[in-house]
Every structure is written in C-alpha cells, then in structure tokens.
Amino acid sequence: MPLPLYLLALAVFAMGTSEFMLAGLLADIAADLGVPLATTGLLTSAFAVGIGAGAPLMAALSRTWPRRTALLCFLGLFLGAHVVGALTGSLAVLLATRVVAALANAGFLAVAMTTAAGLVPADRTGRALAVLLSGTTLATIAGVPGGALLGALLDWRATFWAVALLCLPAALGVLRGVPAGPPARGGAAGPALRGELAELRRPRLLLVLVLGALVNAATFATFTFLSPITTGTAGLGALWVPVVLVLFGLGSFAGVTAAGRLADRRPGLVVGVGGPLLLTGWVALGLTAAHPAALLVLVFAQGALSFGLGGTLIARVLHEGAGAPTMAGSYATAALNAGAAIGPAVAGAALGAGAAGLGPVWVSAALVAAALCVAAPFHRALAAGAPARQRT
Template sequence: MPLPLFLLALAVFAMGTSEFMLAGLVPDLASDLGVTVGSAGLLTSAFAVGMIVGAPLLAALARTWPVRASLLGFVLVFSAAHVLGAVTTSFAVLFATRVVAALANAGFLALALTTATRLVPPDRKGRALAVLLSGTTVATIAGVPAGSLLGTLLDWRATFWAVAALCLPAALGVLRGFPARPAQEGTAEVPDLRAELACLRRPRLLLVLLLGALVNAATFAGFTFLAPVVTGSAGLGDLWVPVALVLFGVGSFAGITLAGRWSDRYPGQVVAVGGPLLLVGWPALAVLADKPVALLTLVFVQGMASFALGGTLIARVLHEAAGAPTMAGSYATAALNVGAAAGPLVAAVALRTGAGTLGPLWASGLLVLGALLIALPSRGVLSAQGAGPA
C-alpha cells in the first residue's frame, strides 16, 4: 500500500476520535452544560447531519481543487472547530462547532475515499479502503478510550483539546505526503457533475446506500449510549467505560481488516455472516447487560460485526458508483452518516421507554432486522459479480 494512503489514515484517526468520543463523555458533558443525557447525545446527531450535508456539497465544490490544498484545509478547519468547542460554555455553540467540524470531516473523508481508490489497482480497492478506515477503528481502540479516560481524569474539554492537537501531525502528514499539484491533476478531465449525480438514480446503488445507513444507525444507536449501560446495568465503575470502548475498537479493527480481505471477492458471504451476528448480538447485549463478562464479550463481537459489514457495504457503494469518480466517496459518507444521525435519535426515544438505558440496544437490533429484511430479496447486488455502473 502506498505511503500517502497511511497519511490519509492518520487524519481519519484524528477525525474518527472526535466522531466517536462522545460515547464516553455524554454523562459528564450533560452535567457540565446543564442539559439532559439525551440532549447531549444529540451532539452525535449534529455531527452526523453536518457529514450528510457536507459530503456531497463539499465534494462537488472541491472537484476541481488541488487535492493537497483541499485535504489540508479540511483538517485545519476541523482542528479550529475543536478549539472553539473546548472553550465554550454554551451547549448551542458546542452544537454549532460539531456541525462545522463535521462539514470539514465530510469534505476530507469524501475526497480521501475517492483518492484512496485511485492509489491502487482496481482489484485492491477493498484493501485500500480497509487501510483508510483503519484510522477510524484505531480511533475506537486508542483515541476514543484515551479521550474517555482523559475526560474521567480531567474533564471533557481536555478531550476536545487533545483532538485539536491530533490534527497537527495529520496536517503535516498531508502536507508532506502529497505533491502540491500532481501532473495528472492539472490535465485530467473532470467528469460532468450532472452525469455523476445521475448515478443516484440506479436502484442497485440506492439499495446499498440504504443498507449502509441502516447498519450504521444500529451501530451508533447502541454505541452512543454504551457508557450508561456499563456504569448502570452492569454496575461497573467509570474507569470500565474506556475498557468497553477499547474492546469495541479492537473488534472494529478486526472487522474492518476482514472486510479488507474479503469485501472484493466475497461481499455476500460477509453480509450473510455479519448480519445475523448483529441481529442476535444487540438484543443479547440488552438481556445480558447485568453480567459484566458477557457484556464486554458481546461489545467486542458487535464492534467486529458492525465494521466488517459496514466496510463491505462501503466497498459496494464505491463499486456501484464507479461512474461517479469524484462523488462516489461523498455518497458513501452521506449514507453512513444518515445512519449516524438517525441512530442516536432513535436511541434517545428508546431511552424514554420502559427499557430505560437498555432501550438503545433493542433499537439497534430492530434497525439491523430492517436491513436484513431489505437485503434478503436483493442478494445479487451484494455479490462480487454484481454489475458495476450501467
């Protein structure tokens, strides 16, 4: 794999830490800013909404921009948003900074996804995406638990400062890893935007986008409110929250690695195994939440299945959207973040049911069930032999 791909993964690590870190900070953040836990959880949805809007918008705007300047600008704006978030005492301002950070993240990730697939031969796209997205999974292993621990030992603001600082080596990596304007960048013909947007009329692409959104909604519904389950239902101390997040992250790294190896050749099989695991796993987490060993084991399994399935669906999106080379990454980013926005909203409603803090886990199971019911009659779309753009 080429070096620039790993430099992109470094930036994704910083951004992934921010996207997932609220899972360990929600209770303290809510207390400090005087809002409910459910309201604080909506900061995850705010980030996701910014990603949904920002991915196609900024990808369209940046189609003719130099790649290095675009990537660097997105990273610096992302860092600045976290500095402002770290010093504000207003929930409304913090909410706004999350949207701005998400816009920058969306632009970066949409461009990085398409750039990554251009750096390797067509039959290695899955592995290239696995390397890129490993930045997110390493964030769940190291960045998010470290942020949770930092928030426990100091406060949630320290975690925001840490993310802002993480962006600096990422920016340096982008600056040094990409030429100012590669020769082919100035001569390559940019596809017509209307033709690229027309790909969204393809039923096969829309189906895979919907599946990706549902699976990611399930992941974020359960993951965002994992901390109250660990400290409440399981009866564990606050320092066990980072442990649970590490286990989810290790599982997600294993899952995205498997997706990288298998998504190009066996996407249908990954869905056939990972889907039922998720369907059984989320309700099992709710039922066994008062048994710490079972809870922590299932957290690992759910992380693995979620990212194996999610990574495979991203690869299928880029396959089905091959006719939109500059916009395909934004389609995948937007779809995943529709799920990331909807998941915590569904979970916040589930919190107010009789299931209480276990409600989000049941909601995750229902979202996976919906995805599998949609995928079952359309298995051919998920096969490695599925047709590309028509």
C-alpha cells in the same frame, strides 16, 4: 498498502476522536459554560447533522481541486475549529465550531475515500478502505478514552487542543505523501457534476446506501447507550464503562481489518454470513446482557461484525458509484451518518422499553433484520465483482 493511506488514517483518527469524545465531556462543558446538560447535547447532534449534510456539499465544492489541496484545506479548517472551540466561553460559538468541524470532517472523509481508492488497483479497494477506516476504529479504542482521561485530569478544553495538535503531523503527512494533482475530478474529461448526481438513480447504488445506513443505525443505536447498559443492566461499576467501550473498539478494528481482505473478492460472503451473525448477536445481547461475561464477549463480537459489514458496504458504494468518482465517497459518508443520527434517536425513544432497559439493543436487532430483508432479493448484485478502474 501505500504510505499515504496510513497518513490519511492518522487524520481520520483525529476526526473520529473529535466526533465521539463529547460523550465523556458534556457534563464538564455544561458546568464550565453554565448551561443545562441537556442543552450541551446539541453539540453532538450538530456534529452528526453537519457530517451527513456536509459530505455531498463539500465534495461538490472541492471536486475541481487537486486532492492534496482539498485534503489540506479541510484539515486546516478542522484544526482551526478546534482551536476556536478550545478558547471560547460561549455555547453558541462552540456549537458553531462543531458544525464547521463536521463540515470539514465530511469533506475530508469524502475526498480521502476516493483518494484511497485511487491509490490502489480496483481489486484492493476494500483493503485500502480498511486501512483508512482503521483511523475511526482506533479512535474508539484509544482516542475517545484518552480524551476522556485528559479531560478528567485537566479540563475539556485540553481535549480540544489535543485534537488540534493531532492535525499537524497529519497535515504534514498529506503534504508530503499525497500527490499534488490532478484535480479530484480527473481533469476536464471527468464527469460533470450533474452526471455524478444522476448516479444516485441507479438501483444498485441506492441499495448499498440504504443497507449502509441501516447497519450503521443499528451499530450506533446500541453503542450510544452502552454506558447505562453496562452500569444498569449488567450491574457493573462505572469503571467498567471504558473497558466495554475499548472492547467494542477492539472488535471494530478487528472486523474492519478482516473484512478488508474479503470485501473485494467475496463481498457476498461478508454480507450473506456477516449479516445473519450480526442479527443473532444483537438478539443474544438482548437476552444475556444482564450477565457481565456475556456482555463483554458480545460487545467485542458485535463491534467486529458491525464494522466488518459496514466497511464492506462502503467498498460496494465506491464500486457501484464508479460513475461518480468524486462524489461516491460523499454518498457513503452521508448514508453512514444518516444512520448514526437516526439509530440513537430511535434507540433513545426505546430506552425504557424491553427487559431491563434493553430497548436500544432490540432496536439494533430490528434494524439489521430490516437490512437483511432489503438485501435478500439482491444477493447476487451485492456479490458482483468490482468494475475495472485505473489508478488515479
């Protein structure tokens, strides 16, 4: 894999850390700013909505820019938002910085996906995306626990400064490692924006977008509530919460790495085998989460299956959206973040349902079951090979 892919992954690591780090910082932010804890929850919602809505908007805005220029602009905007966030004493300003950071994150990821795909031959797109998305999975392993630890040792503002500092080597890597041009749309001969938007009418593209949203909704429905499941249902101490989160992160890294080698050659196998296994795992977790050993094993397995299947579906979005070379990455980003917003909302409503507060796990199972029902009639379409594409 080309070196620029790993430099892009470093930036994705910083952004993934920022997206998830508030889970361990909200109480400190509420106390420092003198606002109710429930109000600080808006910071998380603002980020998720900003990414989902901002991905197509930012991709459309930057589609005529050279890829390196677009990546550096979004990275600089992301860095600046975190500097302002670290300095402010106002919740309103902090909320605004989260929206700006989310928009920058969405734009960067949308351009980075198409850049990563363009750096390798078409039959290695899945592996390239696995490298890129490893930044997100590594954020759940090291970035989020590290941010929580830094916040505990210093304060929540130190975590914001740390994320800003991570952007500096990533920006240097983009500057030196990503080609300066041509523009992301491929020059004047590239498709018009209207033509790229028209790709959304293609049934196969819509299919993989829906499946990606459902699988990601299932993933975050349970991931968001792993802490109360660990300390409540399984009866483990609070110190086990970061252990469980790291296990999930390790599983997600293993899953996206393994699936990256199959997503191009055997996508139908990943969906046809990984989907039922993912459903079985959620059901098993719902039945056995009260047993700590089962919880620890299944959290790792579900992280691997969720991100392996999700990474494969992202690769399929880029394959099916070949007619939208600058917008396909934003479509994938929007679908995944729609799932990341919807899943926890539904799971939160079900938190008190089911045995021992395992409503979120059963929501995850139901969402994956729905995805399998949608995918079943289209198995051959999902298994189709990648279209021919030149490196750009």
